[in-house]
Amino acid sequence: MDGIQRLGRWAIGTSERLGRGYLFLMAILAGVPSTLMRFSLVIQQLYSVGVLSVFLILISGLFVGMVLGLQGYYTLVDFGAEESLGVMVALSLVRELGPVVSALLFAGRAGSALTAEIGLMKSTEQLSGMEMMAVDPIRRIITPRFLAGFISLPLLAAIFSAVGIIGGYIVGYGLLGVDDGAFWTQMQTKTDLYADIMNGVIKSVVFGFVVTWIALFEGHDAIPTSEGVGRATTRTVVHSAFAILSLDFVLTALMFGEV
Amino acid sequence: MRQKKSTEVTVGLFVILGLLALFFLAMKVSNLTSFNDEPGYRVTAEFENVGGLKARSPVTLAGVRIGRVESITLDSDTYSANVVLNLYASFSTLPTDTAASIYTAGLLGEQYIGLEAGAEEEFLKDGDVIELTQPALVLEQVIGQFLFSKAGGDE
Numbered sequence: 001m002d003g004i005q006r007l008g009r010w011a012i013g014t015s016e017r018l019g020r021g022y023l024f025l026m027a028i029l030a031g032v033p034s035t036l037m038r039f040s041l042v043i044q045q046l047y048s049v050g051v052l053s054v055f056l057i058l059i060s061g062l063f064v065g066m067v068l069g070l071q072g073y074y075t076l077v078d079f080g081a082e083e084s085l086g087v088m089v090a091l092s093l094v095r096e097l098g099p100v101v102s103a104l105l106f107a108g109r110a111g112s113a114l115t116a117e118i119g120l121m122k123s124t125e126q127l128s129g130m131e132m133m134a135v136d137p138i139r140r141i142i143t144p145r146f147l148a149g150f151i152s153l154p155l156l157a158a159i160f161s162a163v164g165i166i167g168g169y170i171v172g173y174g175l176l177g178v179d180d181g182a183f184w185t186q187m188q189t190k191t192d193l194y195a196d197i198m199n200g201v202i203k204s205v206v207f208g209f210v211v212t213w214i215a216l217f218e219g220h221d222a223i224p225t226s227e228g229v230g231r232a233t234t235r236t237v238v239h240s241a242f243a244i245l246s247l248d249f250v251l252t253a254l255m256f257g258e259v
Numbered sequence: 260m261r262q263k264k265s266t267e268v269t270v271g272l273f274v275i276l277g278l279l280a281l282f283f284l285a286m287k288v289s290n291l292t293s294f295n296d297e298p299g300y301r302v303t304a305e306f307e308n309v310g311g312l313k314a315r316s317p318v319t320l321a322g323v324r325i326g327r328v329e330s331i332t333l334d335s336d337t338y339s340a341n342v343v344l345n346l347y348a349s350f351s352t353l354p355t356d357t358a359a360s361i362y363t364a365g366l367l368g369e370q371y372i373g374l375e376a377g378a379e380e381e382f383l384k385d386g387d388v389i390e391l392t393q394p395a396l397v398l399e400q401v402i403g404q405f406l407f408s409k410a411g412g413d414e
Contacts, residue, residue, distance in 0.1 A: 047266045051273045090288050155277025162280035165288060184287070189369075191288040201281070 004110030021217045031143035041144035049110045056109055057102055061160035064097055065089060065167025073176050076229050085178050086187035089168035094191065094200045098161030100248050103207035107240035111215035114145055115236040118219025119229035142216050149212030157204035199255045206247060211240045299326055299347045300385040304359045311370045312361055318344050320374045327349040328372065341353045354379040358391035370395060389409025
């Protein structure tokens with residue numbers, strides 16, 4: 001009986017949270033027009049969400065590309081196909097690793113910070129203070145952060161892929177002696193602008209939307225104690241990772257399934 | 260509320276960096292640059308078997324790319340494939356007895372059409388047909404013929 005009651009409590013709680021999350025998203029989207037009128041708020045957030053993540057993305061992208069170059073080379077050289085290294089590096093970065101890994105890093109770097117910031121604002125009653133002064137905290141605090149995350153992640157993913165390809169090139173051409181021309185020309189003939197690059201960009205747009213939404217909602221929905229904020233931050237990273245990886249599967253099946 | 264100038268500058272740089280990365284992916288990594296085909300003229304070639312040839316496959320002469328495959332259709336009367344080639348206008352001096360064959364780039368690479376110039380005085384014009392064609396090599400057929408001849412030789 002006790003177990004059934006706990007299951008019921010969990011089901012009701014989850015449904016309530018899903019409903020609150022949806023209403024929260026609607027409130028954010030309703031605030032978008034008025035936030036666009038005060039774009040300086042978004043710029044401030046673009047700095048803390050986007051610019052401060054660039055260094056992390058640059059370094060990780062470079063190393064992911066370099067590892068891809070090494071691993072790809074050792075596999076392809078057995079088939080005498082090391083000229084295809086450029087194709088392998090470019091396609092795996094542009095289609096999958098660029099959007100997914102940068103979204104995971106973004107959730108860890110920027111998403112957790114957003115949750116902690118909003119959660120602390122809530123626990124120190126800054127949000128209710130704003131409401132007392134007839135300032136809508138959603139429009140003043142939440143929506144600018146949402147827009148900033150939504151704009152930043154596709155740019156960060158593009159930077160990640162570009163730097164990764166350069167990293168693969170450094171390893172392939174500089175270290176392993178793959179032919180320079182074959183690396184780029186094979187990449188250019190096999191990578192399609194719409195089927196590969198644009199679909200990667202669409203993926204990162206979706207991830208940016210979902211990760212920022214989860215981060216802001218967890219912060220706004222956190223129990224206003226230090227423990228609650230801590231737990232909300234953990235949940236942001238975990239739930240973002242789940243959402244990114246499962247959505248990635250769905251999006252990949254939709255985009256590349258029919259060839 | 261104005262914010263610090265440095266914040267705005269770094270955000271601007273961030274956006275530029277992101278757009279540059281996208282531009283790099285589009286120009287340097289994807290096949291966008293090979294799309295700007297100059298207007299050309301069309302000739303048709305009839306192949307017994309096109310193998311893995313696809314629309315947009317390259318057409319080369321002496322290894323130099325001079326056009327691309329525009330469409331591949333099946334001729335229901337002759338049961339052969341009609342391949343329409345779009346050749347760049349600057350290569351307008353192909354003799355009428357030019358031969359077209361389907362080759363494979365490398366052992367497992369993509370297939371393309373290789374042209375070999377003939378010796379006629381007249382040149383191919385828009386809408387002409389290439390008469391001399393050689394079908395794609397199908398690996399299974401070749402192996403089958405080889406095995407067959409081998410078995411025949413033993414007896």
